[in-house]
Each structure stands twice: as C-alpha cells, then as structure tokens.
Amino acid sequence: xxxxxxxxxxxxxVIEKYxxxxxxxxMHFGPQHPSTHGVFRMDLFxxxxxxxxAVPHCGYLHRAVEKLCEKxxxxxxxxxxxxxxxxxxxxxxxxxxxxxxxxxxxxxPRRARWIRTIFAELQRIASHLLWLGTFSLDLGxxxxxxxxxxxxxxRERELILDLFEEVTGARFHYNTHTIGGNRHDLPKGWSQxxxxxxxxxxxxxxxxxxxxxxxxxxxxxxxxxxxxxxxLALELGITGPILRASGIDHDLRRDAPFHAYDEVxxxxxxxxxxxxxxxxxxxxxxxxxxxxxxxxxxGAVPEGPINSGKPVKLPVQTKIPVGQTYVGIETPxxxxxxxxxxxxxQFPYRLKIRPPSLHAVSALPYLLPGxxxxxxxxxxxxLDPIMGEVDR
Amino acid sequence: xxxxxxxxxxxxxxAKSFLRPPTxxxxxxxxxxxxxxxxxxxxxxxxxxxxxxCIGCLQCERICPSKVISIKGPAKRDSxxxxxxxxxxxxxxxxxxxxxxxELCVQVCPTDAIVMTREQETPSYSxxxxxxxxTKLYANEKNKTRAWGDGTKLMEMQxxxxxxxxxxxxxxxxxxEGKAAVPAPAPGPAAPAPxxxxxxxxxKADSPLTPTLSPAxxxxxxx
Numbered sequence: 001x002x003x004x005x006x007x008x009x010x011x012x013x014v015i016e017k018y019x020x021x022x023x024x025x026x027m028h029f030g031p032q033h034p035s036t037h038g039v040f041r042m043d044l045f046x047x048x049x050x051x052x053x054a055v056p057h058c059g060y061l062h063r064a065v066e067k068l069c070e071k072x073x074x075x076x077x078x079x080x081x082x083x084x085x086x087x088x089x090x091x092x093x094x095x096x097x098x099x100x101x102x103x104x105x106x107x108x109p110r111r112a113r114w115i116r117t118i119f120a121e122l123q124r125i126a127s128h129l130l131w132l133g134t135f136s137l138d139l140g141x142x143x144x145x146x147x148x149x150x151x152x153x154x155r156e157r158e159l160i161l162d163l164f165e166e167v168t169g170a171r172f173h174y175n176t177h178t179i180g181g182n183r184h185d186l187p188k189g190w191s192q193x194x195x196x197x198x199x200x201x202x203x204x205x206x207x208x209x210x211x212x213x214x215x216x217x218x219x220x221x222x223x224x225x226x227x228x229x230x231x232l233a234l235e236l237g238i239t240g241p242i243l244r245a246s247g248i249d250h251d252l253r254r255d256a257p258f259h260a261y262d263e264v265x266x267x268x269x270x271x272x273x274x275x276x277x278x279x280x281x282x283x284x285x286x287x288x289x290x291x292x293x294x295x296x297x298x299g300a301v302p303e304g305p306i307n308s309g310k311p312v313k314l315p316v317q318t319k320i321p322v323g324q325t326y327v328g329i330e331t332p333x334x335x336x337x338x339x340x341x342x343x344x345x346q347f348p349y350r351l352k353i354r355p356p357s358l359h360a361v362s363a364l365p366y367l368l369p370g371x372x373x374x375x376x377x378x379x380x381x382x383l384d385p386i387m388g389e390v391d392r
Numbered sequence: 393x394x395x396x397x398x399x400x401x402x403x404x405x406x407a408k409s410f411l412r413p414p415t416x417x418x419x420x421x422x423x424x425x426x427x428x429x430x431x432x433x434x435x436x437x438x439x440x441x442x443x444x445x446c447i448g449c450l451q452c453e454r455i456c457p458s459k460v461i462s463i464k465g466p467a468k469r470d471s472x473x474x475x476x477x478x479x480x481x482x483x484x485x486x487x488x489x490x491x492x493x494x495e496l497c498v499q500v501c502p503t504d505a506i507v508m509t510r511e512q513e514t515p516s517y518s519x520x521x522x523x524x525x526x527t528k529l530y531a532n533e534k535n536k537t538r539a540w541g542d543g544t545k546l547m548e549m550q551x552x553x554x555x556x557x558x559x560x561x562x563x564x565x566x567x568x569e570g571k572a573a574v575p576a577p578a579p580g581p582a583a584p585a586p587x588x589x590x591x592x593x594x595x596k597a598d599s600p601l602t603p604t605l606s607p608a609x610x611x612x613x614x615x
Contacts, residue, residue: 207405210398210405310551
C-alpha cells in the first residue's frame with residue numbers, strides 16, 4: 001500500500017490539539033436542513049467560516065429494513081426494498097432479486113433481462129435528473145441555480161415516471177421484479193412512447209448544460225471544490241459517478257455485465273479533477289449515454305417469456321438452499337450489493353445491503369475540512385447521498 | 393464578458409421553456425388520466441351470477457408483506473344464488489393506511505375476487521375511513537374504476553408458453569414459442585461467463601425451469 005498523500009486531511013483531528021487560541025464554533029448542520037437531502041446531520045467545527053473538522057451522523061432514517069427482511073419470506077421482500085433508495089427504486093429491486101436468482105441458479109429469460117436493462121437505464125436518467133435539479137437548488141442564487149433548473153428537471157423526470165406507470169401501474173414503488181423474471185410485460189405501443197420521451201430529454205439536456213455545467217457562474221461555484229482523489233475514493237469504497245469523476249474507470253455495467261449489458265456496448269464516462277464540477281459533468285454525460293442505450297435497446301426487445309417459472313402463490317413455495325452469496329450491480333449511485341445468508345427456509349437468515357450512498361457519505365470528513373460552510377452544501381449535494389439508503 | 397454570454401445562453405434556455413405549453417394542470421378541475429394498470433385502492437368483485445367471488449382462501453392474507461389484510465373464514469355456507477355449498481369469507485378488512493400497494497394480493501387471488509382500482513383520490517379526513525371493510529370493498533366495485541390487473545391476467549402475463557407436448561389440444565399455440573421459452577444462460581453476476589447460446593439445448597433437460605412449468609391443462613382454462 002502506498003503512503004498516504006501528505007495533503008490529505010485528518011478526519012480524526014483532535015480538536016484540543018488544533019489551535020488553543022482559535023475559538024472554534026460547533027455548528028449542527030441538519031438534520032432539518034433542506035439541503036441535506038433527507039435527514040442527515042453533521043457536526044461542523046468552524047474556525048471563522050472555515051471548517052476544521054466534520055463529523056457526520058447517520059441513522060435518523062433507520063427503519064431496520066435488514067431486520068425486517070429476516071422476518072419476511074423471499075417473495076415478500078421485493079416491495080420492501082423499494083423504499084431504500086427512494087430515488088431509484090427500480091435498481092433496488094433488481095439487485096435484490098438477482099441475489100435470490102443467483103442462489104436458486106435461476107435463468108432469467110432474455111426478454112426479462114432486456115426489460116430490466118431498459119428499466120435500469122430509464123431509472124438512471126430519472127435519478128440523475130432529480131440530482132441535477134436538487135443540486136442546482138442547493139447552489140441557488142446564480143442563473144444556473146434556483147428553482148428554475150429544479151422545475152425543469154422534474155418536468156422531464158415526470159415523462160419517465162409516466163412510462164414506468166404505464167408498465168408497472170405505480171409511479172415509484174413498482175414491485176415489478178420477481179424472483180426469476182419480471183411481473184409486468186411491456187404494453188403495446190410502449191416503445192414509441194419511450195422513443196418520444198427520449199427525444200424530448202435528449203433535446204433538453206443541452207439546455208440544462210447551458211444553465212449548469214457550461215455556465216461560467218456554475219463552474220466558478222463548483223470547480224476545485226471538494227476534490228476527491230481517486231486513491232482515497234478507492235480506499236473508502238466509493239463507486240459510481242463519484243469514482244468515475246475522480247478519474248477511475250470503473251463501471252460494473254461494462255466490467256461485470258449483468259442483465260443484458262453484455263449484449264450492448266456501454267461507453268463509460270469519466271472525468272479528471274474529482275471536484276463538484278467533474279461529478280456534475282459525469283452525471284450529465286451518463287444521462288446522454290443512457291438515452292442512447294435506451295434508444296438502441298427499446299426497439300429490439302426480444303420476444304419470449306418474462307418469467308422463468310410460474311409465480312408462486314404461497315410464500316413457503318420459495319425456499320433457498322443453505323449457502324451465502326454476494327451480488328452487486330451498478331445503480332445510478334454506484335455499486336448496490338446484497339449479501340445473503342440462507343438457511344434453507346423461506347426466510348433469509350441474514351440479508352446485508354451494501355448501499356453506495358453510505359460510502360459516499362463517508363468521504364465527507366475528508367472533503368469538508370478547509371472548505372467554507374457554503375461549499376459544504378455544494379459538496380454534500382454533489383455526492384448525491386440518499387438517506388433512506390444510508391440508514392436503511 | 394464571458395459571464396454575460398453564458399447568462400444569455402441560460403436565458404435562451406429559459407425563454408425556450410417559456411414558449412412551450414405548460415405541463416402542469418389545475419388539479420381539481422382537470423385530472424390527468426391515469427394509466428390502465430395504475431394501482432390506487434382496492435375492490436372486491438362479485439361473480440357474474442351476483443355471488444361473492446371471494447372464497448376466503450387466505451392466500452392474500454398470507455402473501456401480504458405488510459400484513460394489512462385480515463380475513464375471517466373460510467366458512468362453508470349455502471350460496472344464496474345457486475343454493476350450492478361453497479366457502480365464503482365471513483369478514484374481510486384491508487387497512488389502507490399501512491398498505492404498500494405491491495399488488496401481490498391481486499396476483500395470488502385464485503378467483504380474481506380482489507382487484508385494484510385506479511382512482512387517484514384516496515385521501516380522507518380520518519383514519520377510520522381508510523380501513524376498508526368488506527362493505528366498502530364491495531361498494532368500490534361499483535363506485536370506482538377497475539385497474540387492469542387481476543389474478544388471472546397477472547399470472548398469464550408471467551406464464552411461460554408451454555413446450556410442445558404431443559396430443560395436447562393447445563399444441564399448435566405452444567409450438568412456436570416453446571423453443572423461445574428456454575432462455576440463453578444468464579451471465580453470473582459475480583463472475584460473468586460469456587453467454588454460450590449453443591449450451592441452451594443441453595441445459596433444457598435439467599434446467600430449473602422444467603419442474604416449475606405449468607401442469608398440463610392449466611393453460612386451457614385461460615382465454
């Protein structure tokens with residue numbers, strides 16, 4: 001292991017040793033602060049306006065999902081994990097059912113895998129749109145910020161939620177995946193609507209870019225703020241767009257293909273710099289890439305069944321043999337994985353969920369010291385943590 | 393200077409949106425049409441002859457992840473319509489306050505008795521109104537618009553077309569799609585193997601799909 005870079009800040013700084021002369025102020029950031037994207041609290045030790053030490057506190061949204069999963073049968077867990085990452089519920093379900101399918105050695109039909117891929121990419125667009133809107137809302141003030149971009153992004157996100165509603169019947173908590181396949185088949189004429197929505201979004205992404213990432217005001221607000229070097233990101237287990245913005249070319253869609261990603265080519269977008277601007281650029285580029293993937297795939301969904309077997313009627317009918325496994329997939333926020341220990345009954349013995357947002361939040365003690373409080377909001381927003389996923 | 397150019401570009405984006413028609417509607421006056429499969433509330437249905445469709449088999453109560461359904465029964469009674477002895481649910485309560493709208497109860501219903509409705513407006517002024525008793529659920533059959541799904545349709549959507557079986561009356565339907573029912577091997581998520589399409593026919597015999605295929609005669613009941 002290489003030596004730690006000397007410029008890296010010490011997250012465990014002892015405040016008494018900092019500077020006895022300085023009068024540090026302890027500021028509680030959150031949990032009600034609107035820019036914490038949920039209920040997240042940080043203790044910020046301030047020297048003037050400069051942050052000296054940041055201590056994040058998680059757990060305000062803890063709902064004991066993992067413990068609840070031990071009391072539910074396998075077929076009942078899918079709608080529960082929708083609520084973990086409430087900005088991208090589709091990928092939550094997918095990661096969960098893929099663990100069970102790996103344990104049962106079930107083959108998912110090709111049509112179901114293609115539908116899952118399209119769902120995942122649509123969900124990525126929707127999640128990044130919501131992130132771009134709320135990030136602009138966090139920055140505020142400048143032309144690229146304020147509620148303007150927020151409202152525009154939500155307008156386009158509605159198009160995708162409408163598409164999901166048409167297939168699954170729900171706008172958010174879909175429960176459209178089941179062990180071995182999907183529950184809902186695509187309705188007739190759905191692909192034309194997807195293409196129309198993709199045309200709209202592809203046309204409007206350049207408008208957002210003009211208001212955000214290509215806008216000089218936005219750039220000055222975010223360039224060089226919260227620089228995360230790739231080595232530290234790897235040490236902290238950070239994945240997804242944050243890691244790619246730090247120059248590490250890692251994407252499970254290409255490196256360990258799941259669903260139907262082995263049949264399409266995924267161009268992984270990376271950026272150098274590792275600052276808030278790089279993270280924003282990577283996410284905007286990923287949206288364009290997802291639009292391209294959806295356009296390519298939606299017309300070519302193969303025919304066939306969407307489920308590998310008859311759906312079960314009773315929870316006791318799905319029993320997973322003794323064993324354990326880990327499956328991780330690439331979600332809009334990074335690698336969302338699950339580790340399952342099965343004991344042969346219809347209930348999991350232990351289900352550990354590895355959320356990407358938890359690792360993103362763990363970078364805050366490294367990123368915040370030396371920055372101002374106003375930049376803390378930009379940094380927290382650029383990490384895109386979803387508290388429902390961090391605390392579970 | 394560059395700031396002004398960027399500001400004008402951003403203004404141009406805003407101006408484009410300004411000229412577009414509004415995407416929002418005035419809610420109480422205009423209600424956007426909901427999708428056909430939209431799931432909002434519940435209804436219990438009657439059979440064609442006017443008898444209650446629910447047989448009180450408790451399958452929805454067992455599969456409900458949040459345990460909001462409670463059924464008393466099943467009780468054997470004489471049907472008031474046909475006079476034959478059949479089972480009924482004595483009482484059926486669905487607590488909408490804790491429901492997560494996962495549609496699993498609709499999927500497992502063997503008689504298509506419980507369905508979801510697609511009226512968007514479910515809020516009420518008191519919690520008691522959200523506890524759907526049997527009376528309310530049967531009233532919803534007439535008061536509300538049914539969503540698309542019921543047990544038969546959802547099961548049929550996920551069913552695998554039967555592999556060709558000789559002497560089967562539905563052989564001609566399953567003939568073409570039977571081969572498509574065997575999927576290409578899924579890549580292992582942890583250690584992805586290249587999808588070997590040639591391995592598919594060999595995997596057919598001991599595939600995990602085989603025991604879960606619908607038994608013969610299952611398909612004939614479906615339209």
